[in-house]
Amino acid sequence: MTAPLLVLVGPMGVGKSTVGALVAERLGCVFRDTDDDIVAEQGRTIADIFVDEGEPAFRAIEKRAVRKALAGHDGVLALGGGAILDEDTRALLAGHRVVYLSMDVEEAVKRTGLNVARPLLAVNPRRQWRDLMEARRHLYTEVAGAVVPTDGRNPEEVAQAVLDAVELKTAIPGGQPPDPRQEDVMAAPVTRIQVGGTAGTDPYEVLVGRQLLGELGGLIGDKSHPSPTTTLNGGASRRSNTQRVAVIHPEALAETGEALRADLAGQGFEAVAIQVPNAEEAKTAEVAAYCWKALGQSGFTRTDVIVGVGGGATTDLAGFVAATWLRGVRWIAIPTTVLAMVDAAVGGKTGINTAEGKNLVGSFHPPAGVLCDLAALDSLPVNDYVSGLAEIIKAGFIADPVILELIEADPQAARTPAGPHTAELIERSIKVKAEVVSGDLKESGLREILNYGHTLAHAIEKNERYKWRHGAAVAVGMHFAAELGRLAGRLDDATADRHRTILESVGLPLSYRYDQWPKLLETMKVDKKSRGDLLRFIVLDGLAKPTVLEGPDPAVLLAAYGEVGE
Missing domain, CATH: 3.40.50.1970 (Rossmann fold)
Incomplete structure (x- = not known):
């Protein structure tokens, strides 16, 4: 039977995983995190387990994961923040080398922020942190042989403090990795x-x-x-x-x-x-x-x-x-x-x-x-998340085709925030809009391209008394704009068909009621993008080539809606 060389405990956000990996690297051994074990075994996030089954069920799963890791891992081990709540787990830790990583409330709020993925800090981070620590601090100190504060230290410094506290010899001469990182990698990348x-x-x-x-x-x-100034007696002033x-x-x-x-x-x-x-x-x-x-x-x-x-x-x-x-x-x-x-x-x-x-x-x-x-x-909620994908897909069609490629590579993964490309999709979409609005704040020209699919979408939203999700309406609007561009001789068939394929693949709607066309047409005539009685639509001349189509033939408009209506 094996046993961990070192066990790290402490509250969520303290950096157990980051520090544990660094310590393991210096000791020349393997790092393991019981939270990662749970996610891999359950096939879902810890937040999902909390929501689906409640905290007691999660603690039971956690208890089994900790017992298994303590009995089968011989490197550095990090436990979840609440693992020490279990009396049996605390008893098991009695025979191990345990270090408690601590931090104060101000540092905790900075590191955990509004992270609703941390189920116990989803409401008021500052207050919840204090409440949690009042209930747990004595338990951390009970199981630990050493306490290492993390406030004001980067991960490299904390890792070295851990090694010093337990007097373990490192496998790397001098206790330092070949190319030490100076930045605070416990802070999430921004x-x-x-x-x-x-x-x-x-x-x-x-x-x-x-x-x-x-x-x-x-x-x-x-x-x-600057803050406002307050005038004092005699005419002097001070900053409020x-x-x-x-x-x-x-x-x-x-x-x-x-x-x-x-x-x-x-x-x-x-x-x-x-x-x-x-x-x-x-x-x-x-x-x-x-x-x-x-x-x-x-x-x-x-x-x-x-x-x-x-x-x-x-x-x-x-x-x-x-x-x-x-x-x-x-x-x-x-x-x-x-x-x-x-x-x-x-x-x-x-x-x-x-x-x-x-x-x-x-x-x-x-x-x-x-x-x-x-x-x-x-x-x-998944429907709200998928709705937002419509605006991301729009950015892909008007400016950044890489967005479309990322979604097409795995549409199901794109439907969840846990997907591998979530951050990149959001960042790319923001960059598209940032570049456009930086050159045209007041929609006098270039910025109009951001309205791709929105002329019909806004009409649908009004017709539904704003009960439809905006993204769902935009998806139908883009399908319509693609068909309008095709029928107007602007857009090639492959790119027009690609709209239908990618929108459908992530679960966005493509159609709206055919009998509502007269109402929708009247609403579009008072859209902000219209000029007098002249309807204006953003269409594509090709992938990432948006342009304006003014005053299209009413027969072409009806024919395009015929491809959308149901």
């Missing part, structure tokens, strides 16, 4: 995409990655946007240390909105949460007026900041409220759906709906920053 700055607008960044909550305070308190932040969130994310508010308040901001209806029901003049009232009652000034967290409808509303309050205040978008990440939260188009159509009232008001935390997608 992709930064710049938007604007080339058309007379202030540039801002879209951050894509995980564990991004720690970035929010810095964006709010950006030194390039309190900045107001309004977190606008949908009802469905009430706990997340409150968690953000509480977290910001804990950082010293004067934070309020403003709850609005879900989805498109939030995008009305009445809801905007409700938000304005809340800002007024909070004493909101031009140097304060709005944070919009939620799907595309919420970020559209938050941006519009920011654009119109005091003629424009800064705002930050935290999109929580695929659709919002790749479309609504990027580019500065904000707006609300009216009885006459979608987004007919709005403003161009770019955010100060966008945080796309991919962890928010881990719990997104």
